[in-house]
Amino acid sequence: MKVIVVKDYNEMSEKGAQIMKDVIKNNPECVLGLATGDTPIGMYNLLAEGYEKGELDFSKVRSVNLDEYYPLSPDNDQSYRYFMNKNLFDRINIDKANTNVPDGMAKDVEKSCAEYEAKIDAMGGIDIQVLGIGRNGHIGFNEPDSELVPTTHLTALTDSTIEANSRFFASENDVPKHAITMGIESVFKARKIIVVASGASKAEAIRATVCGNLSTNCPASLLRLHPDVTIICDEAAYSLCK
Ligand code: F6R
Numbered sequence: 001m002k003v004i005v006v007k008d009y010n011e012m013s014e015k016g017a018q019i020m021k022d023v024i025k026n027n028p029e030c031v032l033g034l035a036t037g038d039t040p041i042g043m044y045n046l047l048a049e050g051y052e053k054g055e056l057d058f059s060k061v062r063s064v065n066l067d068e069y070y071p072l073s074p075d076n077d078q079s080y081r082y083f084m085n086k087n088l089f090d091r092i093n094i095d096k097a098n099t100n101v102p103d104g105m106a107k108d109v110e111k112s113c114a115e116y117e118a119k120i121d122a123m124g125g126i127d128i129q130v131l132g133i134g135r136n137g138h139i140g141f142n143e144p145d146s147e148l149v150p151t152t153h154l155t156a157l158t159d160s161t162i163e164a165n166s167r168f169f170a171s172e173n174d175v176p177k178h179a180i181t182m183g184i185e186s187v188f189k190a191r192k193i194i195v196v197a198s199g200a201s202k203a204e205a206i207r208a209t210v211c212g213n214l215s216t217n218c219p220a221s222l223l224r225l226h227p228d229v230t231i232i233c234d235e236a237a238y239s240l241c242k
Helices: 009-026 041-052 080-087 109-122 159-168 200-211 219-225 235-241
Strands: 002-006 031-034 062-065 067-070 128-131 153-156 178-181 193-197 229-234
Touching: 002 009, 002 235, 009 031, 009 041, 009 128, 009 193, 009 229, 041 080, 062 080, 062 109, 067 080, 109 153, 109 178, 193 200, 193 219, 200 219, 200 229, 200 235, 229 235
Parallel strands: 002 229, 031 062, 031 128, 128 193, 193 229
Antiparallel strands: 067 178, 153 178
């Protein structure tokens, strides 16, 4: 696992965007694994700028997102589909038909999860997976637990994640209690993974990921088993590693 410590959020975004740009330029038909949340927004802004400047072409790029609340309609402005359209897809020339987000309205969830996993395989895996990290060390919505479901599945959100994500909703009660998420095995199908983290609220999760023991109680620590993971974190997020 490679760790790059940068000064602040802006530098984190620049570094992350540079790695993504290199992947897209080297392979215009690449598959991007994408995350939502606050942390990657700066990176997505830089990718959109790269497109506006004529530096990047997304016409043949395909994407697969980590997770989606369940149940939640894609039209809901808190859905991750809505987030992706607003923060990236509507700002670049990606074909929406080539973008994939788990179905937050699936009737048969098990079938929908199996199809999502099969789709990742059919795309030939993921060229670069972007991950944020939860304050509790979750990746996607793989929450700390004694066991982790390996592939795409329905999961219950922990109280700490519901509380952390309530800032986006009218009240904590409005946060869906479940989500569909790629599993750790799905994430490991990516050939390259970058984890972006900023701020002191992520310091304990980064410490546990970078120098704690491997544990399903910190799902991100398992990333140390993947051959190509780069953590890009700012000084505040790295502060407990010293
Ligand atoms: C989002 C996701 C989550 C977030 C994590 C950090 O698709 O999978 O694991 O990456 O909760 O969220 P932020 O960036 O808002 O701190």
